[in-house]
Amino acid sequence: MNTKNEIPEVDIVVDEKAGVIREIKPEKLASKKANERRSNTIIYVILVLMSIIWLAPFVFLVFQSFRSYALEGGGMVDYLLPKTWSLDNYRWLFNPENSNFLRWYGNTFIIALFCSVIQTMMILSVSYTLSRLRFKGRKFIMNTVLVLGLFPGFLTMITLYFLLKQLGLTQTGAIPGLILIYCASSGMGYYISKGFFDTLPKSLDESARIDGATRFQVFLKIIMPLTKPIVIYTILMAFMAPWGDYVFASYVAFGSEPNYNVAVGLYRWVNVADYQGYFTRFCAGGVLVAVPITILFMCLQKYYVEGVTGGAVKG
């Protein structure tokens, strides 16, 4: 094919260990490329299959949420695509006369908002202190947190319930009660952000201290401006968690429907026999919860990745 006497493409690789320049023959290169193509194709096939598996439940959920309630009922069915598409379920949810859904949504939003502020402050205080300050009892605090973390969380549910009840923060007071519980011990989750503080050079503090800054000023003016990624990570985590809490939220708010969070309300629709034909409404409610959180998460994904990777590497 080649009329011109082309110089064959040669891949030259420097092998430091051998100390020689080696040359890879063009045939070998071609087969390598074919190999590469083949393995890439396999990977694409796997990735496409995985994407389908990972997205399928959510797509199905969305399909179900758009099923016509009037024509196909609200129960579970054995087919995927609705025969009639409609907004029946969403319309039903948005009418406060039908259910407390909007109220639950609002409750959860309030809880998430407060938690993201208070928890972030707690976690930052603890992680900053344990990372950058040295004082008597520091090691003791860290070991205590380690030991406490080994007790299963639901063990103390009944005690927390009655503690909250003493403060009047159950049933009708469930919203502030849940905020209190979520935040009170949140300082124990200092690990990831401590890992972050550990990576900031010590010289930053020291030079500022030499210039006469107090520790508070160092914290506020030198360190805080550098903590944006970890602050955003912490806020994101604190904001997302309350949306999924069923167990404790139902335990604190039982018997007071207007004070449920959205997880408790929706969970009951599919798991309490009193609610017949609520499945598609559950799906619609689930979509309404998932969409904003997913969007928020996607926007802040970068920070999430930094947080979990940092956390994993530093334990």
Add this chain to the structure above:
Amino acid sequence: MKKVLSVVLALAMLLSLASVAMADYSGDLKIWVAEATVEFTQKMVDQFKAAHPEYANMNVIIEPVGEGDAASNIITDVEAGADIFGFAQDQLSRLVAAGALLDVEPENAEIVKAENDAGSVAAVTLGDTMYAYPMTSDNGYFLYYDKSIVTDPSTLEQVLADCDAAGKKFYMEINSGWYQTAFFFGAGCELTFDSDDSGALVAMNAGYASDAGVKALKSMIKVAQSPAFVNGSSVSNATNLCAIVDGTWDATAAKEAFGDNYAASKLPTVDGYQMGGFGGFKMLGVKPQTDDDKLAACDALAAYLTSEEVQLARYNAVGWGPSNLNAQKNEAVQADEALSALASQLAFCEPQGQYPGEYWGLATSLGDDVIAKKYDNADDAALLEVLKNFEATCEGYLAK
């Protein structure tokens, strides 16, 4: 004539109630009822207040807490629980044992005894003490089916064959201690418990470990092996419904699901015997009160909410079958398809007595083993061993 009579009776009862409770009460009073009856209960409470000026200022809060949740919630924290709450019969002994139920006011108890069917009266009574007001006598189960597919609902074998031929499913929650008795009681076994006044179960009468028991267990295994069988008892969770063993509370959902082909009948026969089961009841309870005036208000309101008038109205609003004898004679009640299926099934049922809380868990274990096909290859002796084990475990639940 009947109507006039019932109005007179209702009035007479109201008067008698009023004479019991003249103390007025204007504080809070919390009620838990099933989601479906919240609106209805609100209406009834308004009527009650209108008829009782001394309670006109009472602040009644009605929350939807299902019969299943009510008992566990109120046991967790009696104080935060409702003053009056609806629950199904299987919870009664548990509630009494936890100190979460107050005995029925003696005069009301006499009225309840006179006006409600015997089964329901027995169901609210532990030893000699009455602990709750019977509300419905419809807590039993029977067969809903699609009459275009199921040709003959009189034998379970035929029902299963028809469902399978149409590629559809037969639903029955055989891993529930409640539905399971359809097999055991039907085959002629017995399982009852005797309780003392405090709600403690002191003796067991059991016949599961017998030839009849083995026969029943084999029927269960056979049903579980059928390709048409699915374990479940909720119409709206069933995806490919052809027939289901379920109760009146799902009547509306079943009517919607089957449309024109909706039909209901007593349970079929299986392996030549008529399936039996529980005839159960729903009731209203009052929790222990520390305030005499509030207590009087609770007594009066609970009695009203289970009176003939309200039971009938409840049937008309949500289709719950009354336990009140007069209400049961009502024409509409008698004509109801689901209720008459239930009534013909109840002829083969035992009125549900008291069972230890652990019984339900044990029965689920047995059912799960059957569904997991653990006994598919077991011989009669092995099955008898399983049932002996079942009985022995039940006996272990008796109060020591």
Add this chain to the structure above:
Amino acid sequence: MTDLDYLKLSKPQKMLVDLRRFLAALPGHIGNGLKNLVMFIVNFFKGIGLAIVDVIQTFIHGDWKTKVSYFVMGFGSCARGQWGRGILFFVFQTLFNFYMFNPNASQSGLYYLGKLSTLGTIETHKEGRRTVYGDNSFFILLYGVLTIFFIIAFIYTWYTNIQQNKISEQILKSGHKLKSTKDDLQSLMDEQFHKTLLALPVLGVTVFTILPIIFMILVAFTNFDMTHQPPGKLFTWVGWSNFHELLASDTASHGNTFRQVLLWTLIWAFFATFLNYFLGMLVAIMINKKGIKLKKMWRTILVMTIAIPQFVSLLYVSKMFAADGLINTYLMKWGWISAPIPFWTQPGWARFTIILINVWIGIPYLMLIATGILMNIPADLYESARIDGASAFQMYQKITLPYMLFVTGPYLLTSFTGNINNFNVIFLLSGGKPQSMELTGNAGYTDLLITWLYKMTVNDTNYKLAAVMGILVFLVLAIINLVAYNLIPSVKNEEDFQ
């Protein structure tokens, strides 16, 4: 290359050697531990003894201001011009006195403390039809513990108060000036800044984590269950019988079931940790491979499972796998299977399905983590390996895996611990089912210790057994962590990181 060789060859062997060494040293470890414990106790009492002597001597030698401070806390501080500290001490003492000696006798700390040994004796009874509640064992225990907390805090504060007086006297004697309230406040923003930052978190953890845990540990020694439920009924101390009920093998106990559930919990945690770990890493390697396009899109698709609340996604997925769910229906429609697959009803299948679905949940996390770490592996390691003719799998085995394992050692440990307590996945997917006659206490084949604990608390209100279970979970985790701490180098050195 020596580094690579080291990582390549010695890793598994090193682990083995470590394990052997650890086991050989175990008696020594335990001995040391006991010795430390004894030393700690001896030192503790020695310290208390010294403190008492110190307190007495200070009283004898101190001036009158100091002496008054023994009875009126903060008096000395105020008298010497340190108003801020003094008032705090005084307020604390007043609060303490009010709590302990509340004129309303049934709400005072002393009252609860006095009832602690019996947890109440007055039964609930009825006057006419009215119920008169007796003692509430729950609150007696709760406030009893709280009172002990308060007394310890008081003694500590009282001692600090006396030390302050002593030091102040010495400072004044040596002719120096005492710190003013303003100085104190300033130091809270500087030298004592850690106190300011930690005050609220420590208070929160003490009241809402430590107090409840101690309370529940004590509950394990009572008969607090459905038939002893306050306020209607009393409960009381019963010693070790609950441990017997959960651990013994006789018919009235749950020993056999406990061992089965524990075994499954460990199996589950193993798969949930390591299967996800390797598959997640594999996916990360695939996505990061040179020549694969749309990297960001693949990642985003996977990551969606993290964003969507689990109670939505898992509940839905669990219904998909039901006997009459979408998956069975479609597999049958397409003729791939003739009978529904018993995903949730047969023990083996249920366990398999749960692990499988957990892979679906876990891969995205691990993919993200692995991606971050993979980028840090020096590229020339791969380059030279490639020149040596190593295949992709060999490179994975010899470079990627050892590096990842080394770096993520601590993560694996926390992840294993987390999976032992992974409540949501089991609760939302199977609820612990299926149950069996071979298991007792309503436990099912997919129940973890934590979901069983939840069932005991919420369904059976059997708090005494739940408390025992909680203590046992703690012990299991403590053992695992202790062993891992001694085996995994990157865990051990975690504190050296800085």
